[in-house]
Amino acid sequence: MEKLNIDQLVAELISKIDSGALANEEGKLPSERELLARYPISRYTLRQALDKLSKMGRIYQMQGRGSYIRGRNMSAASYEQGDLGSNEDLTRGEKNIQTVHFTKRIIHSEEALFLPSQKQFSQEQQFIEVKRYRTLDNKPYLIDHSYYIPEIVGDISDTMVLGSMFEALEIEKDLRVGFIDKFIQSDALDAIQADFFHLKEGMPTLTVRDDSYLKNGELLAFSKIFYDYRLATLYMHKKLV
Numbered sequence: 733m734e735k736l737n738i739d740q741l742v743a744e745l746i747s748k749i750d751s752g753a754l755a756n757e758e759g760k761l762p763s764e765r766e767l768l769a770r771y772p773i774s775r776y777t778l779r780q781a782l783d784k785l786s787k788m789g790r791i792y793q794m795q796g797r798g799s800y801i802r803g804r805n806m807s808a809a810s811y812e813q814g815d816l817g818s819n820e821d822l823t824r825g826e827k828n829i830q831t832v833h834f835t836k837r838i839i840h841s842e843e844a845l846f847l848p849s850q851k852q853f854s855q856e857q858q859f860i861e862v863k864r865y866r867t868l869d870n871k872p873y874l875i876d877h878s879y880y881i882p883e884i885v886g887d888i889s890d891t892m893v894l895g896s897m898f899e900a901l902e903i904e905k906d907l908r909v910g911f912i913d914k915f916i917q918s919d920a921l922d923a924i925q926a927d928f929f930h931l932k933e934g935m936p937t938l939t940v941r942d943d944s945y946l947k948n949g950e951l952l953a954f955s956k957i958f959y960d961y962r963l964a965t966l967y968m969h970k971k972l973v
Contacts, residue, residue, distance in 0.1 A: 735772045741781040744771070749790060749801055759801040759850075761791065763905065792911065794949045802850060802913065829873070831894050832864040840868055844879055848954040856884045860888055862897075865928055873963055878955035885952065896922045898944075900954075910947030919958065929960045938964050 735743065748754035755761050760771070767778055782799055783789045839861050841853040843949045859879040866874050878897070880888060883900060892900040901907040919939045926933040938959040944952045 735916065736777065738777050738780045738784065740785050741771060741773055741777055745781060745785060746790065761799040761801070761821065762796060765831040773933065778786065789913075792945075792949060797949070821876050828869050828892065829866060830918075831864045831866050834890075834893050835861075835863045836890075836893060838882070839879075845877070846941075846954075846956060847970050848951060849915070849949050850943065858882055862888065862893055864893060868963060871960075872965060873960055875925055875928060875958040876955060877958070878953055880953045883949060884946070884950060887928075897953075908947060909944050909952060910949070911945050913945075914940055921958075925958055931960070936961055 733962070733966075740860070745754065761767070764775070766777060767773075768775060773781075782791065782793065786793055786799075790801065791799045794803045806863065837860075838858055840855060841847070841857040841859060842855045844859060844861070848855070860882050862876070862878045862880065864876040864878075866876060868874075886905065886906065888897075892904070898909055902909075917939050918936050920934050921931055921937050923933045925937065926935065929937075938961050939958045942955040943956065944954065944955075946952050
């Protein structure tokens with residue numbers, strides 16, 4: 733049998749992933765040894781194909797544990813490999829971003845207004861719900877509605893909420909984000925959001941959904957960030973490889 737090249741193997745694996753015929757119930761792909769036995773390929777071709785699937789956002793690789801499918805519902809979302817940021821990243825250190833109000837409480841998963849795209853929780857699972865209302869140069873800019881996994885982050889102090897959450901988690905708890913799945917969409921403002929932005933209820937807001945994972949693939953937090961469309965700028969830094 734003629735050996736597959738990298739692109740042919742990528743196409744074959746995507747077909748199997750989409751049909752549900754490749755991964756197990758946990759979303760884990762077969763081991764390298766199993767894939768090498770299944771397809772007429774070299775180890776180099778396999779590793780290059782898996783790396784390409786990772787860059788495409790179809791899988792993530794965990795050192796010592798193998799490769800897993802991610803973004804099962806990405807077929808309905810546009811995706812581009814690169815670093816996504818917003819104008820608070822572009823102007824960090826030049827503009828003043830502040831949390832002017834926040835709420836924090838423990839809830840059960842059934843009380844959450846949204847859930848991550850890939851993980852299911854029991855009704856008994858608890859989250860730390862944090863809502864932050866933030867300004868950019870004293871102008872209402874964004875509302876950050878996040879849920880953190882308490883078994884991973886432990887307690888969240890008011891000081892952490894008032895600053896950069898991920899920076900505080902890294903410094904204080906040695907928790908480092910490995911990757912973030914982002915989904916961009918538009919929503920309609922509810923009454924509370926509209927009041928903060930000084931807009932009318934039902935007007936559009938630019939919304940970014942974040943599912944944030946540690947380097948070992950564990951879910952750390954999931955969020956919805958609602959931006960005032962008049963101030964927000966999103967950018968994409970595309971990596972050419």
